[in-house]
Amino acid sequence: MAGKNIAEPCVQWQVLQGMSIASVRRMAGDRDVLEILKNLGMRWPESTGNARGDDPVVLWKRPSEALVVSKQAGRTGELVALLEAGRSPSGIALDVSEQITVLEVRGPALNEWLAQVVDTYSLPQRGGVTNARLAEIHVLIFRPEDERVWILVERTLVSYLDAWLCHTRDVAFSVGVVQ
Structure with a gap:
């Protein structure tokens, strides 16, 4: 971009x-x-x-x-x-508070970024929730506001998902990715 x-x-x-x-x-x-x-x-x-x-x-x-x-x-x-x-x-x-982690994702380009990482049918509308796959793992995505989503994921997979999200953000928005 x-x-x-x-x-x-x-x-x-x-x-x-x-x-x-x-x-x-x-x-x-x-x-x-x-x-x-x-x-x-x-x-x-x-x-x-x-x-x-x-x-x-x-x-x-x-x-x-x-x-x-x-x-x-x-x-x-x-x-x-x-x-x-x-x-x-x-x-x-x-x-299940110890088994599930909630990642809050926000930003002005949220829709564009989500379209890069999730099937567009998996994008919930404001106030909606959907089951999806990110990085080949099951997550639940809840959208409390237009520019904010919660991603609920198994706690044991948070580090992996975080690394994957950083990579996809950097690739999608060309933020100094080292080849």
Whole structure:
């Protein structure tokens, strides 16, 4: 991209620290999970690619699973306690805060950069979420704002994904790549 000031990256990212994340699973016909979420001021996403709420936000992952994500450490604890194994015949919530990392990516060229690294069908609209593959690994992409996305990835793969993202940013925007 000629004319870009390479001292100002077109996209930047950081690991969001202290995130509280719960995986919530429910069986067909479940009412327990829906009722517990409602009592906690949350709602299950209605359809593919939906997200509900601000903090915490409930992200659709698949028809039977959603991730509840909060910037407040421990915020999902009550949900996990209410839906611990054996408490509901049709649902469960597990604390996955130590297994999943959230990368926040932002910048004025976010759409252009994302189009270089993800299939364009995998680009969520504002407030949407999608399953995607980056660097041949599964990620969940949530778009809370037009110029900001969260990439949720397994914690063990963060270093690899970070290196891959740096490379793709540098190649896509010709930022001093050494051949």
